[in-house]
Amino acid sequence: MSTPETPSPEQPEIIRVGMVGHAFMGAAHSHAWRTAPRFFDLPLVPELSVLAGRDAARVTAAASRLGWASTETDWRALVERDDVDLVDICTPGDTHAEIAIAALRAGKHVLCEKPLANSVAEAEEMADAATQAAARGVYAMCGYSYRRTPALALARSMVRDGRLGTIRQVRAQYLQDWLSDENAPLTWRMDKAKSGSGALGDIGAHSIDAAQFVTGQSITGVSAIMETFTKDRPVGGDFVGLGGSGAVGADVERGPVTVDDAVIFSARFDGGPIGVFEASRAALGRKNAMRLEVNGSRGSIAFDFEDMNYLNYYDAGSGADADSLGFRRINVTEAHHPYTGNWWPVGHGLGYEHGFTHQVVDLLTAIGAGTQPTPSFSDALQVQRVLAAVEHSAGKDSRWTSVD
Amino acid sequence: MSTPETPSPEQPEIIRVGMVGHAFMGAAHSHAWRTAPRFFDLPLVPELSVLAGRDAARVTAAASRLGWASTETDWRALVERDDVDLVDICTPGDTHAEIAIAALRAGKHVLCEKPLANSVAEAEEMADAATQAAARGVYAMCGYSYRRTPALALARSMVRDGRLGTIRQVRAQYLQDWLSDENAPLTWRMDKAKSGSGALGDIGAHSIDAAQFVTGQSITGVSAIMETFTKDRPVGGDFVGLGGSGAVGADVERGPVTVDDAVIFSARFDGGPIGVFEASRAALGRKNAMRLEVNGSRGSIAFDFEDMNYLNYYDAGSGADADSLGFRRINVTEAHHPYTGNWWPVGHGLGYEHGFTHQVVDLLTAIGAGTQPTPSFSDALQVQRVLAAVEHSAGKDSRWTSVD
């Protein structure tokens, strides 16, 4: 006899999500909303309620593909809908402040993509709005998803438990190469008005958040240089990619690149360590090399997102055998590692999108418990201040610049 | 104004899936059925219609967690349901033949987990049933999902295009360590009646399929040894895992292990190459090291599933610069690599479950086109014959044993 499924009495509550934006981040977030309840026990089960996008045809197609029940062409309408409990912001940085503040004021929880905003002023307003909302039990979180990579979560717990001893040095690189080709086309990510900055905010922001998260310390000052290798790029050109003929016709219109291709900065943290950071979208051959190394007095960790299921850990603690010290390559997929017990057997690695699923898990767990999810908008504001200090230093002969 | 989504007229057809079994493989398959249509254009969109499991409470809970619309406690009922177009078999090997043959006779397409069966005789019956069904437009496929790893699909295309020259050597290892601890508990995977064999059929079968798939050649003979290191294991013992105290009480009941912990065999392929295979579930420190290396006269490839987003490729072709030969580590996540253009930007790696999603994509694409999906049951029968030859050789002083 067939048994149509009946809901059990302890069925968890539903939380209805409205998402703004449906490009790369929208696809990643949609997957996370759909997938989290299938692998994790959540106090709130997400429902993909509304998707907003400016173009009616495109948003309709995206909703169908990504699994959203309905659409809006104006985010303001989405924010006001009764069937939306949480607003997920996946748009370029110049729109974050307005959407997030409106959503919080409308009593909706908010998940906002990083970087929080395109300026410290905007980020401050957002953090203020979030603080006020939190007092009413409405929570905001910023989407620094790399924190949710199991290897980095494990690194965080090792530092917190003192297994690295006193932290002395941090080195963080985020290297990509999709702008190595001078004929890669111009997009909003190379337009300062839309994106705020280039490699700095796009990927360097992840390094800053991850370095502060893993060390549990804040950056207090920086010295920086920034560089744009390719000053203009084809507008709507027929990009054939690296290794191709590179034959972009001489008659293709080119527009100005107004952001950095690469940024380098040194930093000091409030607990004593020094750090070196580099972000580049022109490091030929590096695809998504988000790397973090932390050296302490008793141990070190090293991570590379191109090898995301591993954490390298060097333990020089007193229990170590002197003849067998070495970085150990931990396959961070054991049942007792962060997040991974809910997935596959050990060694059956996770991918990029799992970070977003874990982000949903952590967000809904906090909201369900009535506690502030992290990173809060205040945490993300602090990252924004580091970004601003980097730009300031780079514009002032690399002079040391305090954060705040 | 809100716009509830309306189906477009060219909406693809629905294919209703019934799945039998809801453990590890059931979770992986469910994820694939849910996810494939969100990232790929499919001629048939899967609907998670019915889940079957013997225990009513457990199957109901699993259906809710995994997203199935209804349940059955008898697979026979599932096979007969009108709202099932395709039967997905995720049970231990001793049940494959009966379910698959019944489903095919009922006019349902079939996806059956590997190995195809626990004996050549069963596999032959299944292949016969599949051949007859195919004549009626009903298709069967076996779930050798590792073929769908982008790196191995790329390796296959390189060999097919002649980029490795004449293939000379194959070395395949599949190394895990979850049975290294002699107190790891007894399960059906260590019971020959249920599983057919141990490391051989569980993981060695993947290596055989992958080696034949990548080379495009078939194994013609083998010489083998098999070994069981731990002869009995705790029944329902309180397993504390490696690195723990290992304190399983002396009074814990132990039951016999009736399968191999490890198997080693040499092989010859019909196109000339020799091969060496090893499968072990007691290779301490190796978590899911499914490795394949193929050496040709002009090039080589090397793969390790513990590093699944990479293919290592050595090109000694005539165009190569003599001073810069070396294995290149290809991050197989570019837009033009197999499958990966539908996922994330380059370098944002995939995980274990993507192979299952790709399996659904390939299966539905073939069914939609009215063509035989691969590996067919006949292909999987050939793997079964290799497994049987390995066991035969191991039982006969490693004597060389032809496949068939």
Added chain:
Amino acid sequence: MSTPETPSPEQPEIIRVGMVGHAFMGAAHSHAWRTAPRFFDLPLVPELSVLAGRDAARVTAAASRLGWASTETDWRALVERDDVDLVDICTPGDTHAEIAIAALRAGKHVLCEKPLANSVAEAEEMADAATQAAARGVYAMCGYSYRRTPALALARSMVRDGRLGTIRQVRAQYLQDWLSDENAPLTWRMDKAKSGSGALGDIGAHSIDAAQFVTGQSITGVSAIMETFTKDRPVGGDFVGLGGSGAVGADVERGPVTVDDAVIFSARFDGGPIGVFEASRAALGRKNAMRLEVNGSRGSIAFDFEDMNYLNYYDAGSGADADSLGFRRINVTEAHHPYTGNWWPVGHGLGYEHGFTHQVVDLLTAIGAGTQPTPSFSDALQVQRVLAAVEHSAGKDSRWTSVD
């Protein structure tokens, strides 16, 4: 004031060396004899007394280049010279027995390159002669130099100390690619009469010795296949190498290859473990990949000579933190690692020739102490028996063949 160096009273004794052969191995041994006393405290300081080679002009030039004080064109004369205390045999395998036995009978210590001989019969005679000589305080050793790689010496000590627990599996590969090109020229190494066998004796012998050395166990039986991919090769052809035009004229004379390009065998050891071995000189892209992995019940080690300064070690012992298990990459150049304290600071890696220098150190230390150096000729005879069993099995349908 200048102070010409005066010998100190405790100056160690001199040992005068006569070496036969001055090709690749001769150069490596000469370097070792010259270098050992500069870095290690030795009871006997070697003097490079006589070099023998058949061609007068070539041996004279070699002596000048390599630092030998005089020459002979007949090894028999060298063996009889009063100013030779130790004979170092660096010739092809077909001459080892005659030279070694003559030298031992003449009261000279002997260092003989591996494999010990081209047949078990010869090796038995050599071992007998060595046993008789040892009774008179004259010692013989076989040159399995890979044992002296610090990483493998460390692996040996770990196994001996029980840090791997019960040994279960051994996997050994020795992969090179200099015979991948079918136009690589014919040399004595492809002539069975000179070399005894191909990849098996040339490089597989090293794997056998290393596996037995590290585990402290002996191989008791094998099952094997052997293959020659390229049946004939240019005699004196103008080899242009991989990546070149490959244009060996059709008129170049080709001679038969009478040895194996590759060999694969499974093995059992006397303490219980199973093993899988592969040696190939046609594994395109692998240059000197002498790899050894040993899995035990508590730990594992993995080594690759292409990365010779590292030992990978997995420790699952009870003291290990469950969340940080992983292969640790030990840079085996610390002051307390085997041999390395006499060289450079940690991380300043050693190279291929250091194994030969360590071989001289170990040999002279044993002779100085009046003890048998290892591997003795009897140890090397046992390796010879494994080689013979492999060839026998390969010729008998891979049937299991006992060693002895």
Added chain:
Amino acid sequence: MSTPETPSPEQPEIIRVGMVGHAFMGAAHSHAWRTAPRFFDLPLVPELSVLAGRDAARVTAAASRLGWASTETDWRALVERDDVDLVDICTPGDTHAEIAIAALRAGKHVLCEKPLANSVAEAEEMADAATQAAARGVYAMCGYSYRRTPALALARSMVRDGRLGTIRQVRAQYLQDWLSDENAPLTWRMDKAKSGSGALGDIGAHSIDAAQFVTGQSITGVSAIMETFTKDRPVGGDFVGLGGSGAVGADVERGPVTVDDAVIFSARFDGGPIGVFEASRAALGRKNAMRLEVNGSRGSIAFDFEDMNYLNYYDAGSGADADSLGFRRINVTEAHHPYTGNWWPVGHGLGYEHGFTHQVVDLLTAIGAGTQPTPSFSDALQVQRVLAAVEHSAGKDSRWTSVD
């Protein structure tokens, strides 16, 4: 009949070497002088004539061990000896200028360890003296030996041949960990008066030279921070090392560390690229990680001295197959790679000391040809200016500081 070796008529000329200093660098240089003529054809064959050291007993013992024919206890005597044609300076940096200038004035060729001096002023005097000497056919070279690593020499030739396209980014790290332990003892390397600086001059100088050598460009400006983590260290304490008990008694006298443990700086090169440099002797777990990565518009290279026999090379040139781009791991030991044809077969790796042997080869080849060896003292002076600019910037709030 025995044939005592007779010199051939075309015997190359002898060059008599006098070396000052016999610690770590002295041992490495001695090995190089002894070994170079055994593997390379040289126009001048070095004779190890005189060794100078302040303590008569210690210099006599060192000469015996290292192979020097006589000794001096005052370097001034060595410089004046008739049987010295070349002076090799292996002392701390505070003595370089005086010895080098005296030697050049005495008409001796000079090889001087790096960094050239402890100040720009001294380095300028040395460069002047070298320029004057060169006019008389007497040559000086500075010992930046890492240039002679085959992999870096290959990288240089790739950049010179345009295979990387336009160079955009340089990242250089030199990470060690021997000062991670706060109880590692105080030596001259932590005394600014002797060593000039800490990590900066000791190891950062190598990175600067290597980056400029490989790119063929000069650093024009820098912004820097420097840090000393451990402010005082035991004087003659009983150091037990990492992993040990760390039990240095509270009563052990400690002295001040007057140099940097770590330095970070960004840089610009005269051809356009930006660079990031880091040197640390407190990066726990890194033993001798001298790393260099260079990204161009068409290709990239990456090197790590902990893996010194490899160069990683990414080729995005127009001939590349789009589906097989990746860093290729070149085993730089082929016959046609720089220096390596004179050593062993491919894959039989080299070690740390080979760089010093190659240094001798290049130096004697240049002297024999009557040409200026590189890096000249002027080249080394430029490195000194970068070091000074780094220190200046670090003392001035990281302000951008021009070199010169």
